[in-house]
Amino acid sequence: MDPLTVAVNRDGLHTLEVPSEFKAAGPFAVELRNYGEAAHVHLNLDDRISRVARIGATNHYVEADERRLIDVETREASGWPADTVRGKLKVVVGHGQRTHYVDVTLDRSAAENEVRVDPDLATPDTERDEGTPPVVRLLPVVVLGSVAVLLAVGALFAAGTLVVFLGGLALVSALLCTAAAYVLFR
CATH class of the missing domain: 2.60.40.10 (Immunoglobulins)
Known part of the structure; x- marks a missing residue:
């Protein structure tokens, strides 16, 4: 009005x-x-x-x-x-x-x-959303997930204390992958 x-x-x-x-x-x-x-x-x-x-x-x-x-x-x-x-x-x-x-x-x-x-609806939005494309946002998740899988496969073929070390790295990598996915997709 x-x-x-x-x-x-x-x-x-x-x-x-x-x-x-x-x-x-x-x-x-x-x-x-x-x-x-x-x-x-x-x-x-x-x-x-x-x-x-x-x-x-x-x-x-x-x-x-x-x-x-x-x-x-x-x-x-x-x-x-x-x-x-x-x-x-x-x-x-x-x-x-x-x-x-x-x-x-x-x-x-x-x-x-x-x-x-x-009245603000009549004002055009001059700022464009220049956000990161979804494919680029997924890249860290894919890389960390791949590292976790490689470490787990390597643990299957290793023997002795190396198995515990590689298993620990796989666990840390999986946790980092989960955290990255949470941050990127919330």
Whole structure:
């Protein structure tokens, strides 16, 4: 959903441009766009709309040429007194020099038909996965496994203490092979 946009200082110091009405199905954002000098912008929801919605902070200092999004949170739909709640958002700039009201309509029945899409999904993924091909990742496992098999076969043909030594090497090689496979394929 598009935010409720408030233009600050576009036509001079302490001027406001706000829409006369705004509709939302649930939580929404107020976008403060400052086109001039730094300013304090005060946002306040009237009693009717504040039964289902709230703004975390009401006073916002907006730097020159800054754009800031202020979240307006809403209660769970089950806590609403009706499907549609109407009220006013008061927007004040310059410590009371200019005041405008926006008629806000929150319609929870519209939320059932609305599909929320994360804006980040519209941003293309510029990083390609340059991961190692699976064949190259398997190479250490194949090499260590082959060494384990060769040592085991060599142990069959050897005699004496060499058998114990080669058997131990085969066991260590098999353990390394298992550990490599675990690391590569988890």
